[in-house]
Amino acid sequence: MKNPIGNLNKIFDSRIRLGVMSILMVNEEVSFNDLKTMMEVTDGNLASHLVNLEENGFIKVHKGFIGRKTNTTYSITKAGEKAFKEHIEALENMIKGVR
């Protein structure tokens, strides 16, 4: 008998950070507003989780424009991809025990 959750990444305990990462795994670049509407969170709340993910080196930020309007987009980093894949693997191993 061994700890089923020992390999889970604590950063992904947060549902919002988990959701952001899973979105960024399948979408090259996603804007702040799209993330906001997808995750159904307030902008302040989302922003703070994004800062957290950025500080951990899991995502990176691009400040750009659409026409003349500011447009911030986010994308996953190599490290983020790696960490997230490992987390998913840990989840799958946990689930495998359940199956």
Add this chain to the structure above:
Amino acid sequence: MKNPIGNLNKIFDSRIRLGVMSILMVNEEVSFNDLKTMMEVTDGNLASHLVNLEENGFIKVHKGFIGRKTNTTYSITKAGEKAFKEHIEALENMIKGVR
């Protein structure tokens, strides 16, 4: 584009509760001490999460003996099984998006 985490159960955001549930899905009855060593947590911390799971109707408690020693064991309820399976399904759907 839709919320990838909308169907996750908030109770299972906690890694300890998640771990306890996954252990109880595959083991009919598990003692307090076994849970404690498996999850690598302090007894107070574990106890509080067990109370939480019990209050949510996800696990049930059996106070018994081994010989003359007290022995408390925990098992999953029908409702707990259902909730946990739904959570796993939600996780798998999230992961599917990533694959």
Add this chain to the structure above:
DNA sequence: TGACGCTACTTTGTATCACAAAGTGCTTTT
């Protein structure tokens, strides 16, 4: 021109949380 709106935050405050550590009451072992 001036009010309003949007974007992407930051700040502030609150409530909840997880957790460790210590205490408790009962029993068993030595």
Add this chain to the structure above:
DNA sequence: AAAAGCACTTTGTGATACAAAGTAGCGTCA
């Protein structure tokens, strides 16, 4: 009689999540 184990409960602290409000810069519409 003393020590130790079991299964907690209590207490205290620090971290977390979150909403709400504030902000700054730019755009638009009347």
